[in-house]
Amino acid sequence: MNQEDTGVSRRKIISYGWIAATVVIVGEMIGGTLAYLWPKVRGEKSAKLLIAGKVDDFQVEKMAIFRKEKVFINRMDDGLLAMSAICTHLRCIVRWNEQKKVFECPCHGAEFNAFGEVLAGPPPRPLDIHPVETVGGKIVVDTSKVIRRKKFDRVQLVRV
Numbered sequence: 001m002n003q004e005d006t007g008v009s010r011r012k013i014i015s016y017g018w019i020a021a022t023v024v025i026v027g028e029m030i031g032g033t034l035a036y037l038w039p040k041v042r043g044e045k046s047a048k049l050l051i052a053g054k055v056d057d058f059q060v061e062k063m064a065i066f067r068k069e070k071v072f073i074n075r076m077d078d079g080l081l082a083m084s085a086i087c088t089h090l091r092c093i094v095r096w097n098e099q100k101k102v103f104e105c106p107c108h109g110a111e112f113n114a115f116g117e118v119l120a121g122p123p124p125r126p127l128d129i130h131p132v133e134t135v136g137g138k139i140v141v142d143t144s145k146v147i148r149r150k151k152f153d154r155v156q157l158v159r160v
Contacts, residue, residue: 052139055080055160063096063114069143071130072096072103074114079157082130082141083116089123103127115152125150132158 050069058064058075065072070085070093085103087094092107102119103112110121117126128146132139139160149156 048142048144050141050143052082052141054137055134055139056137058139063098065096069141071141071143073132073139073141075160076157078154079159080132080134080139081115081157082132082139084128084130084146086128087123088125088127089121094127117152126152129156134158134160 048069050066050071052058052064052066052071052073055075058073058080060075060077063072063074065085067085072083072085074081074083085093087105087107087110089105089110090107092105094103094105094110094112096102097104101114103114103116104110105112105121105123108121110123111119112123112127113119115126116129126149128148131142131145131147133142134140147156
């Protein structure tokens with residue numbers, strides 16, 4: 001068999017390869033652009049429960065830190081408060097400074113008191129809180145629900 005019998009030359013095979021590669025690249029570019037422009041559908045958040053431990057394990061006026069869940073639990077004489085560790089300004093993770101008894105944001109120097117209220121810096125509102133329940137003597141925090149607030153109020157505390 002020679003080239004004339006098969007009807008396909010090496011030159012045609014190479015040109016078909018280039019055409020196929022071009023089609024793949026253009027298809028990926030179009031697909032990527034559409035994926036970027038297409039709105040993301042946000043489904044219902046599933047419940048994420050943090051079983052923090054027994055109520056008696058939490059000391060009064062001592063901040064409990066749950067880094068993985070990004071939650072701080074503050075136990076006071078009259079109740080519990082579970083606060084998000086995410087700053088309300090740039091969504092950075094705040095740190096608890098035990099010596100100064102304040103939350104500090106490493107991104108812009110904001111400070112929050114032990115109740116999550118803004119002491120210094122640009123955040124527009126206090127730290128968000130999560131719903132808390134006591135079930136069978138254990139503290140359960142629903143980290144999938146975030147409650148925005150304008151200020152701290154004693155009614156936000158969960159009695160134990």
